[in-house]
Amino acid sequence: MTDPIQAAETVLRLDGITKRFGDLTANCDVSLDLARGEILALLGENGAGKTTLMNILFGHYVADEGQVYIASPGTGLSELEAGSPHAALEAGIGMVHQHFTLAENLSALDNIVLGTENLSALTSARKPARQKLEDLIARSGLSVPLDARISQLSVGEKQRVEILKALYRDARVLVLDEPTAVLTPQESDTLFATLKKLADDGLAIIFISHKLAEVIASSHRVAVLRGGRKVADLPTADCDLRKLAELMVGHEIVETVRSKGSPGAPLLALNAVSAGEGRDALHEVDLTLNSGEILGIAGVSGNGQTMLARVISGLQVPASGTMTLAGNDETGANARKMIDEGLARIPEDRHHDGIVGAMSVSENLAIESIRKPQNQRFGLLRFSAMRETARRLIETYDIRCQGEDSPARLLSGGNIQKIVLARTLDPEPQVVLAAQPSRGLDVGATSDVHKRLLAARDRGAGVILISEDLDELMRLSDRIAVIHRGRLSAADPTEALDRGTLGLRMAGQSGEAA
Amino acid sequence: MIRFEPRPPASVSRMLGVSLAAALAALVLAAIPMLFAGLSVFEAYGLMVKGAFGSLFAFTEMLTRATPLILTGLAAAVAFRAKLWNIGAEGQLYVGALAAVAVGTGAIAAPAFVLIPLVVIAGALAGGLLMLGPTLLKTRLGVDEVVTTLLLNFIVLLFVQMMLEGPMQDPMGMGWPQSEPIVDEAALPKLLDRMRIHWGLVLALAASLGVYFLLKRTVWGFEIRAVGENAAAARHAGIPVTATFMRVGLLSGALAGIAGVGEVAGLKGYLTADLSPGFGYSGIVVAMLAGLSPIGVVFAALFIASIFVGADSMSRATGVSNYLADLIVAMALLCVLVSGLFLRFKVKFITAPSAREAGQ
Numbered sequence: 001m002t003d004p005i006q007a008a009e010t011v012l013r014l015d016g017i018t019k020r021f022g023d024l025t026a027n028c029d030v031s032l033d034l035a036r037g038e039i040l041a042l043l044g045e046n047g048a049g050k051t052t053l054m055n056i057l058f059g060h061y062v063a064d065e066g067q068v069y070i071a072s073p074g075t076g077l078s079e080l081e082a083g084s085p086h087a088a089l090e091a092g093i094g095m096v097h098q099h100f101t102l103a104e105n106l107s108a109l110d111n112i113v114l115g116t117e118n119l120s121a122l123t124s125a126r127k128p129a130r131q132k133l134e135d136l137i138a139r140s141g142l143s144v145p146l147d148a149r150i151s152q153l154s155v156g157e158k159q160r161v162e163i164l165k166a167l168y169r170d171a172r173v174l175v176l177d178e179p180t181a182v183l184t185p186q187e188s189d190t191l192f193a194t195l196k197k198l199a200d201d202g203l204a205i206i207f208i209s210h211k212l213a214e215v216i217a218s219s220h221r222v223a224v225l226r227g228g229r230k231v232a233d234l235p236t237a238d239c240d241l242r243k244l245a246e247l248m249v250g251h252e253i254v255e256t257v258r259s260k261g262s263p264g265a266p267l268l269a270l271n272a273v274s275a276g277e278g279r280d281a282l283h284e285v286d287l288t289l290n291s292g293e294i295l296g297i298a299g300v301s302g303n304g305q306t307m308l309a310r311v312i313s314g315l316q317v318p319a320s321g322t323m324t325l326a327g328n329d330e331t332g333a334n335a336r337k338m339i340d341e342g343l344a345r346i347p348e349d350r351h352h353d354g355i356v357g358a359m360s361v362s363e364n365l366a367i368e369s370i371r372k373p374q375n376q377r378f379g380l381l382r383f384s385a386m387r388e389t390a391r392r393l394i395e396t397y398d399i400r401c402q403g404e405d406s407p408a409r410l411l412s413g414g415n416i417q418k419i420v421l422a423r424t425l426d427p428e429p430q431v432v433l434a435a436q437p438s439r440g441l442d443v444g445a446t447s448d449v450h451k452r453l454l455a456a457r458d459r460g461a462g463v464i465l466i467s468e469d470l471d472e473l474m475r476l477s478d479r480i481a482v483i484h485r486g487r488l489s490a491a492d493p494t495e496a497l498d499r500g501t502l503g504l505r506m507a508g509q510s511g512e513a514a
Numbered sequence: 515m516i517r518f519e520p521r522p523p524a525s526v527s528r529m530l531g532v533s534l535a536a537a538l539a540a541l542v543l544a545a546i547p548m549l550f551a552g553l554s555v556f557e558a559y560g561l562m563v564k565g566a567f568g569s570l571f572a573f574t575e576m577l578t579r580a581t582p583l584i585l586t587g588l589a590a591a592v593a594f595r596a597k598l599w600n601i602g603a604e605g606q607l608y609v610g611a612l613a614a615v616a617v618g619t620g621a622i623a624a625p626a627f628v629l630i631p632l633v634v635i636a637g638a639l640a641g642g643l644l645m646l647g648p649t650l651l652k653t654r655l656g657v658d659e660v661v662t663t664l665l666l667n668f669i670v671l672l673f674v675q676m677m678l679e680g681p682m683q684d685p686m687g688m689g690w691p692q693s694e695p696i697v698d699e700a701a702l703p704k705l706l707d708r709m710r711i712h713w714g715l716v717l718a719l720a721a722s723l724g725v726y727f728l729l730k731r732t733v734w735g736f737e738i739r740a741v742g743e744n745a746a747a748a749r750h751a752g753i754p755v756t757a758t759f760m761r762v763g764l765l766s767g768a769l770a771g772i773a774g775v776g777e778v779a780g781l782k783g784y785l786t787a788d789l790s791p792g793f794g795y796s797g798i799v800v801a802m803l804a805g806l807s808p809i810g811v812v813f814a815a816l817f818i819a820s821i822f823v824g825a826d827s828m829s830r831a832t833g834v835s836n837y838l839a840d841l842i843v844a845m846a847l848l849c850v851l852v853s854g855l856f857l858r859f860k861v862k863f864i865t866a867p868s869a870r871e872a873g874q
Contacts (some may be wrong), residue, residue: 313750314752315749315750334752335749335750335751335752336752336753336754338752339751339752340752345750347750352744352746352747353746353747353750354747354750355744355747356739356740356743356744356747356748357743357744358739358743358744359739359740359743363736363740367736367740367747367748367751367753368751368752370733370736370737370753371733375733376732376733379732379733379734380731380732380733381731381732381733381735381736383731
């Protein structure tokens with residue numbers, strides 16, 4: 001536990017921070033104190049201003065009003081120079097961004113030392129650096145192969161490198177932006193165990209999150225941001241899930257409840273499909289999806305989910321095996337054909353595969369059906385028809401944007417996902433493939449995704465839900481299969497499963513016995 | 515201290531303003547070496563303006579020079595839009611010219627209304643086919659098209675030289691490495707009497723409108739933009755990425771090929787190995803100056819052509835090397851590239867406060 005005398009020592013103070021971007025006020029009069037040895041969770045929906053606030057702290061942005069104060073060792077609080085990441089680093093603030101800032105082709109050691117060495121020195125003092133790091137690793141438990149290239153490391157390891165980078169620079173305040181967004185549940189648990197240990201050693205930690213469970217499990221105090229304002233700042237012990245959710249969203253949450261499905265005839269079938277090679281390969285996968293059901297695919301990230309989605313999407317031709325959709329052989333079909341046959345695909349990386357950021361909302365809504373008669377005639381685009389459809393979809397799917405002509409990249413993650421949902425679900429597809437559909441989304445957007453998937457099921461579509469979130473899977477799926485090292489288990493009814501069984505299967509144990 | 519802050523997407527008027535400012539800045543920067551050369555800057559620029567716009571002849575010469583630049587500029591712009599880095603417009607221009615000569619020097623006897631389109635099509639086809647190879651290598655094997663298209667330029671030029679000293683040499687040419695002349699029925703007609711300006715300009719302007727229309731209004735254009743902006747998302751959305759690259763490659767090569775046709779069948783009348791003073795490479799500058807906009811390409815080509823023609827005339831009058839033109843064009847490109855920074859970021863100058871103390 002934290003020493004109470006130490007805990008009272010304030011190391012960081014944000015005072016009345018206000019930041020505007022044009023008409024948008026990203027932060028409005030936010031004040032925050034952080035004590036030594038404390039883990040503070042900064043909670044809020046997408047667009048609530050969490051990242052902006054931390055970017056001001058780290059000097060990426062300059063606040064329009066308000067100051068940041070930081071304590072130096074032995075002295076009291078003093079003002080931090082605004083707008084200078086260099087000053088922030090000097091003052092002992094370390095930041096781990098959501099998207100890592102590592103040089104992929106350098107070793108972990110090089111990445112950590114990068115920027116700390118004197119440029120005019122002729123030799124690089126790697127020995128003392130390595131010594132210091134090995135001490136840090138031993139103390140914190142952040143095990144990282146120091147000599148491996150970053151490109152060879154897993155996501156969890158990369159994150160540990162980022163944390164070590166901050167610690168190596170003697171950070172006394174560590175900021176983590178959505179640290180678990182890219183981690184598996186197991187990796188998240190390890191991360192929080194490490195953070196607890198570091199906090200006990202005196203590090204002050206702020207982590208940004210919109211996942212309520214981890215906030216409750218792992219923080220000492222929670223500050224909730226909503227619409228750029230701080231709406232709550234209270235000890236975690238005084239919170240429960242419901243209270244936090246309501247503070248974050250600003251109104252009561254209605255949980256999605258699944259009614260019993262009425263599965264019909266088989267729609268999509270994979271027969272002994274193998275594809276790809278290496279870590280993400282598929283090995284003789286059998287799968288049958290019926291109409292009117294949601295089939296969940298559980299598994300730890302990197303066990304073949306991506307390849308499975310690519311095969312079904314028509315982006316990867318299987319090396320062997322067959323795939324049928326509604327009785328037609330689709331083995332080796334391309335994406336265009338799969339779409340035309342009535343398959344809706346929600347890609348796991350919506351920014352990378354889902355939208356063309358530079359194109360408008362209306363163009364992104366039309367991109368999958370651009371060759372359909374409703375969008376073109378004799379090869380000429382029908383702009384007014386595209387716009388009209390876009391306006392209708394923006395309305396129906398509640399896409400928050402500045403009109404159908406604004407570039408899609410300006411939208412938040414949740415709204416980008418709504419574009420994908422609108423485009424894929426509006427033509428009432430018979431099969432929906434949803435890969436990690438709620439990853440990185442806030443509570444509101446997630447429940448919207450869930451409702452849409454259940455609605456698709458209820459009108460008779462078959463839905464494949466690939467997810468790493470067990471709660472999501474248990475809540476939505478009628479049956480759940482587990483993927484491990486590219487092999488898919490048989491799908492069992494959700495009622496017959498519990499988290500323990502699934503967890504074991506995800507770890508590759510007793511998969512066959514069940 | 516200088517700080518860059520990201521800004522929202524710039525408006526069209528702002529983009530135009532920055533482009534003009536960049537051109538102006540280039541002229542100012544180019545004035546410095548002029549001063550060193552002992553020239554009066556205003557006089558020199560006055561001579562350049564006169565050389566490009568001072569008379570009907572000067573003006574038509576400038577337009578004649580702009581004609582191939584519009585086409586090679588379009589070739590670069592349309593390819594770069596799809597992130598297909600075609601650096602080979604120079605080579606495509608030469609094979610276009612070679613094809614025009616092959617068809618248009620008497621091999622086929624036909625009236626002008628048949629032969630002229632035939633010559634243009636032959637040139638376009640030759641340019642397009644030359645670009646097909648690098649495009650195929652890129653899409654099938656992942657070979658970098660920057661390297662293949664660039665190196666093809668030299669191969670093509672050597673090939674043209676070989677043809678001009680061998681099978682295609684003009685027997686009446688007294689041993690000069692040049693082709694037989696284009697027959698009258700295959701020559702692009704002049705636009706004005708006693709001027710060199712020819713129908714290639716009309717072709718180039720039409721091509722610019724055509725490319726604009728293609729990119730903006732058609733399914734193919736939509737697919738080109740989607741592939742260029744995010745190929746992964748385009749592929750995921752079922753857009754035929756490989757086929758789109760093929761179309762772009764063919765179109766880009768064809769446009770450069772037509773530039774070659776214009777030079778040979780509209781201007782020179784026969785093919786030599788010095789047909790193009792680097793129009794293919796200048797086309798890249800034109801496209802960049804135009805921000806890859808097909809309409810903008812026309813104006814960028816006019817700008818560059820007036821600098822080239824104006825500098826030629828100025829150098830004749832003052833004895834200063836016309837390399838100055840290259841210098842101004844290079845400055846303009848640098849200024850435009852730098853100006854991109856001002857479009858994307860707000861630049862703030864900050865007088866460094868006693869920040870050090872505050873940070874301690």
